[in-house]
Amino acid sequence: MAKNLRLKAARAEKDMTQGDLAEAVGVSRQTIHAIEKGEYNPTIRLCRAICRVLGKTLDELFWEEEETEQ
Amino acid sequence: MNTIFKSSKLDEMQEIQMLKIEHYGLWLAFWGLLVITIVQASMKAPFQQYAAEGFLLCVLAVFELAASLKYGLWDRTGKPSLWLNLLAAFAAAAITGGSTFAEQRYWPGALFSGVFSFLLTFGILKFFASLYRKRRAKLDHVEEDPISNEEDDSHD
Structure with missing residues (x-):
């Protein structure tokens, strides 16, 4: 799974640390770290919670074009 | 739970x-x-x-x-099949028959033990495979909820 750099960028835009985002969506920092590193594929429920906190759409943060998908 | x-x-x-x-x-x-x-x-x-x-x-x-x-699950790698059931039953027969022969050095007893194990294992596998298929069919034919109810679930 590829790294999710868009999530990292969106978090930086909001000036949030991984810990801040984790707290806002109710998961551990380890989980946010794993999502950004592409080591964990979050459920749609968590994706939506992250999008809501960062003010982005699912497409903006989680959509992958076919050639980048593994 | x-x-x-x-x-x-x-x-x-x-x-x-x-x-x-x-x-x-x-x-x-x-x-x-x-x-x-x-x-x-x-x-x-x-x-x-x-x-x-x-x-x-x-x-x-x-x-x-x-x-x-x-939950209508059998195995990660495949579904029950006649060949797999036969193979498992044959393995059970070989183990029990072989161990009986090694222990008693009496081949009719070992043969009987092997054949009995084969039939028992095959029968049990066949029985549970049929239960699995029935359960699978039931789970795959659950009626869908009406669309109007799904709209109510769209709010978190």
Whole structure:
């Protein structure tokens, strides 16, 4: 799974640390770290919670074009 | 069951990690108990010595079987088939027949033991495979909820 750099960028835009985002969506920092590193594929429920906190759409943060998908 | 999950302090990724740990722990216990039971039986230990391990092994096996059938699951790698059932029954026959012959050096007894194991294993597998197929068919034919109800669920 590829790294999710868009999530990292969106978090930086909001000036949030991984810990801040984790707290806002109710998961551990380890989980946010794993999502950004592409080591964990979050459920749609968590994706939506992250999008809501960062003010982005699912497409903006989680959509992958076919050639980048593994 | 819901009460347990509600009180969980783990998030979704940690929950998956915990389930994986428990999964490997369960299979370690299962195969470990099987090996311990077989080794003790082959060393001619008195039955009372390994009865508890054997009982726990049976409980684990029955639990796995019942839970898998409840959710219409058979195996990760495939579905039950006549060839797999025959292969498993043949393996059971070879193990019991071979061990009986090694122990008693009496081939008619070993043959009888092997044939009986073959028929028993094949019959059991066939029976549970048919239960699995019935359950699978039932789960795959559950009626859909009306669309109007789904709209109500769209709000978190």
